[in-house]
Amino acid sequence: MPIDQYNKMLEQLEEIEDILAYDTAKAQDDEVIPFDQAVREIEKDRDDL
Numbered sequence: 001m002p003i004d005q006y007n008k009m010l011e012q013l014e015e016i017e018d019i020l021a022y023d024t025a026k027a028q029d030d031e032v033i034p035f036d037q038a039v040r041e042i043e044k045d046r047d048d049l
Contacts, residue, residue: 033041
C-alpha cells in the first residue's frame, strides 16, 4: 500500500473515532457546564493541592 493511501486511510479512521467519541458524549446525561467554568474549577482544584 502506498504511504499516501495509508496516511489518508489513517486520517479517515481518526475522523471516525472523533465522531464516535462525540456521539458517545452526546448520548450521556452528564451535566453540561460552560468551558470557562470547567477551567476555573480545574484550576481551583489544582490550587487546593
